[in-house]
Each structure stands twice: as structure tokens, then as C-alpha cells.
Amino acid sequence: MKYPNGIQKVYKVLPSYGNRGMNLEEDLNVTNEYYRDSDIAIIYKKPTPITIHKVDYHSRKDAVITDARFTIPSTTDYNGIYQGKYIDFEAKETSYKTSFPLSNIHEHQIAHLRRIQKHGGIGFLIVRFTAYGETYFLSGDAFFHFLDSEKRKSIPRSYFQKYGKLIPIGLRPRLDYLKLIEVKNETKNEKA
Amino acid sequence: MKYPNGIQKVYKVLPSYGNRGMNLEEDLNVTNEYYRDSDIAIIYKKPTPITIHKVDYHSRKDAVITDARFTIPSTTDYNGIYQGKYIDFEAKETSYKTSFPLSNIHEHQIAHLRRIQKHGGIGFLIVRFTAYGETYFLSGDAFFHFLDSEKRKSIPRSYFQKYGKLIPIGLRPRLDYLKLIEVKNETKNEKA
Numbered sequence: 525m526k527y528p529n530g531i532q533k534v535y536k537v538l539p540s541y542g543n544r545g546m547n548l549e550e551d552l553n554v555t556n557e558y559y560r561d562s563d564i565a566i567i568y569k570k571p572t573p574i575t576i577h578k579v580d581y582h583s584r585k586d587a588v589i590t591d592a593r594f595t596i597p598s599t600t601d602y603n604g605i606y607q608g609k610y611i612d613f614e615a616k617e618t619s620y621k622t623s624f625p626l627s628n629i630h631e632h633q634i635a636h637l638r639r640i641q642k643h644g645g646i647g648f649l650i651v652r653f654t655a656y657g658e659t660y661f662l663s664g665d666a667f668f669h670f671l672d673s674e675k676r677k678s679i680p681r682s683y684f685q686k687y688g689k690l691i692p693i694g695l696r697p698r699l700d701y702l703k704l705i706e707v708k709n710e711t712k713n714e715k716a
Numbered sequence: 717m718k719y720p721n722g723i724q725k726v727y728k729v730l731p732s733y734g735n736r737g738m739n740l741e742e743d744l745n746v747t748n749e750y751y752r753d754s755d756i757a758i759i760y761k762k763p764t765p766i767t768i769h770k771v772d773y774h775s776r777k778d779a780v781i782t783d784a785r786f787t788i789p790s791t792t793d794y795n796g797i798y799q800g801k802y803i804d805f806e807a808k809e810t811s812y813k814t815s816f817p818l819s820n821i822h823e824h825q826i827a828h829l830r831r832i833q834k835h836g837g838i839g840f841l842i843v844r845f846t847a848y849g850e851t852y853f854l855s856g857d858a859f860f861h862f863l864d865s866e867k868r869k870s871i872p873r874s875y876f877q878k879y880g881k882l883i884p885i886g887l888r889p890r891l892d893y894l895k896l897i898e899v900k901n902e903t904k905n906e907k908a
């Protein structure tokens with residue numbers, strides 16, 4: 525097949541998909557691919573952590589994992605670099621309408637995000653309320669403020685509306701979360 | 717069992733192990749654990765990337781992966797944050813005595829490291845020559861200089877000796893590679 529000059533890479537996003545065609549992970553994957561191809565940021569989702577118990581080596585190059593289990597992740601799912609800064613976040617969808625259950629995020633993922641913030645990285649959450657097709661950016665600071673001042677086991681949607689930012693959904697990039705980040709020139713806890 | 721006060725966490729490194737008791741991945745794991753516990757840096761090895769073909773759900777919480785394959789990684793194995801900077805590296809051992817075969821590092825891992833450097837991150841290699849128990853730090857710049865000026869398919873040990881730095885092996889941290897990194901206050905390609 526011949527393509528006319530100037531044709532651009534297709535990001536597997538068709539207009540007919542509408543705003544809720546893909547799940548959050550797929551949206552973030554195409555967005556991060558766009559960021560990388562456009563030289564905006566280098567951000568990847570980490571592979572799913574598993575513990576491998578048995579591998580059959582049919583041949584040198586053909587190893588089949590026949591017994592493995594999913595393991596609880598120690599860190600968040602996404603990290604990378606943007607404007608010279610370390611970026612780290614967790615992304616979750618919820619079908620709940622009024623709040624986001626904190627049980628979706630493991631204790632050590634929260635501890636990890638706190639450490640990242642302390643070391644001068646930019647940590648945050650991306651949370652999608654699937655019932656409304658709304659995807660929020662919630663800064664680490666806003667997230668920790670909630671954890672440290674509230675005893676609730678879920679973050680109300682109103683908290684995201686007030687302290688988070690709605691991420692616009694478009695074609696390219698699909699979910700432009702990076703434009704909601706304010707990169708400061710100086711990191712907070714940089715050692716002199 | 718009762719322990720006297722002030723006892724410290726044991727890092728699974730016994731003096732009797734000597735200098736070659738653990739492989740490079742184990743050495744890096746205990747080193748990174750030490751860095752995290754000491755609040756020096758937050759660096760993790762990424763999970764091994766696999767493609768899952770079949771999962772048996774015995775129960776809600778007991779999912780067993782029964783068919784999966786290893787996939788070629790798109791990125792390096794290790795990344796994180798140190799002194800506010802994004803850190804990214806690949807670590808490999810070789811049993812070859814005179815050189816490190818470049819076939820150990822995938823093309824897209826090299827491309828990834830180049831991108832990281834371009835975005836102001838700190839990218840490098842850690843290479844161990846097991847025959848000598850020597851572990852070298854090779855900066856991204858020195859690595860790319862070799863790739864761009866040499867046609868050889870392997871990096872001679874002498875190149876590591878001349879342009880790399882030997883990583884000292886100790887108890888805690890086991891492999892103190894971070895102290896060989898010079899963190900510049902300004903990132904190279906920071907966008908204004």
C-alpha cells in the first residue's frame with residue numbers, strides 16, 4: 525500500500541471511539557507513546573509484577589512460563605522523566621459514583637509516593653470515575669493532605685473536583701495530563 | 717526472640733560471602749534497598765516484562781498464570797530518583813574476559829538511554845566482568861561515545877578501565893554506584 529507523504533503515525537485512537545471507548549490504561553499507553561514520539565516526556569508503565577514458579581525451556585529461545593502468580597507491587601505503575609524532573613504516579617479507575625475507595629491503592633504505594641515527593645520528584649494520582657467519564661489529576665500534596673486530615677476510607681468525588689484537575693480528553697494526546705503539572709525550577713529537597 | 721537495642725536491619729549480606737558471593741542483580745537489589753532505607757535514593761528494578769496468555773482463576777484472590785512468555789524489554793531494568801534527578805540504567809554481567817558483547821543490550825534499550833540523557837536524566841551502564849569480580853560504572857556519555865566512534869560489537873575491558881569507574885564492593889552499601897555519579901545542578905536540556 526502506498527501512503528501520501530506526510531501521513532502521521534496512527535495512535536490506534538479512532539474518533540468514533542468517543543470519550544469512553546478505551547480504558548484508562550489504554551488511554552495512558554497511547555498518551556505516553558505520543559509523549560515519547562513527540563519528545564515531550566519519557567514515561568512508561570512498569571510491567572506487572574509476578575513471581576515465577578516454573579518455566580519450561582522447550583528450546584533456548586522458547587521459554588514458556590507455566591506457573592506464576594501476581595505479586596503486590598512495591599511501587600506505582602508509571603514513572604519517567606518530564607522536563608528534567610522525575611515523574612511517578614498511580615492510575616486507577618472506579619465505577620463508584622460518589623467516591624474513590626482508598627483500598628484501590630496499596631499502603632506501600634502511598635509510602636512510595638511520599639518518598640518520591642520528599643526526594644524532589646513529582647508524584648500524583650490519576651483517577652477516573654467511569655460513570656461520568658471524568659479523569660482527574662490529583663497532586664501528591666492534595667492526596668497526602670486528604671490522607672493526613674481525613675479518616676475516611678475513600679476520597680469523595682467532590683474532593684477531586686475541588687482540589688484536583690479534570691484532565692481534558694482529546695485525540696493526540698489522548699489524555700494530556702502532563703500539561704496540568706507545574707514544573708518548578710528548583711526541587712524542594714535538593715541537597716546542596 | 718529478644719534482640720538487644722540498636723540492632724540494625726540485616727541486609728542478607730554476610731561477610732563470609734566474600735566479593736563474589738552474589739550475582740549482580742542480587743548485589744544491586746540489596747544496594748537499592750539500603751539506599752531506600754537510608755533515604756539516599758529511591759531506585760527499583762522493574763519487573764521482568766512478560767506477555768500473559770492464560771490465567772486460571774481458582775478463586776477471586778488466587779489467580780495462577782499458566783501460560784506466559786518473556787518479552788523483550790522496551791526500557792532498561794532500573795530507574796528512580798537521586799538528589800532530585802531521574803536515574804536510569806541497565807546492569808549486565810559477562811563471563812567474557814577481554815570484552816563486553818553489545819548483544820547483551822537491546823537496540824531499544826540503547827535508544828531509551830539516549831532519550832533519557834537528552835531529557836536531562838542520568839543514564840549509565842553497570843557491567844560486571846565475573847572472571848575478575850570487577851564491576852564498572854560507565855556513564856551514558858562514555859557509552860554513546862563508544863557506540864558512535866567504534867564499529868566493534870563489544871566494548872573492551874580496557875575501555876571500561878579507561879573511561880569507566882570501578883565500583884567499590886563493600887558491606888553496606890554492597891555496591892555503592894551512586895557515589896560515582898556527579899549530579900549537576902542544571903540539567904542539560906531543560907526547557908526554559
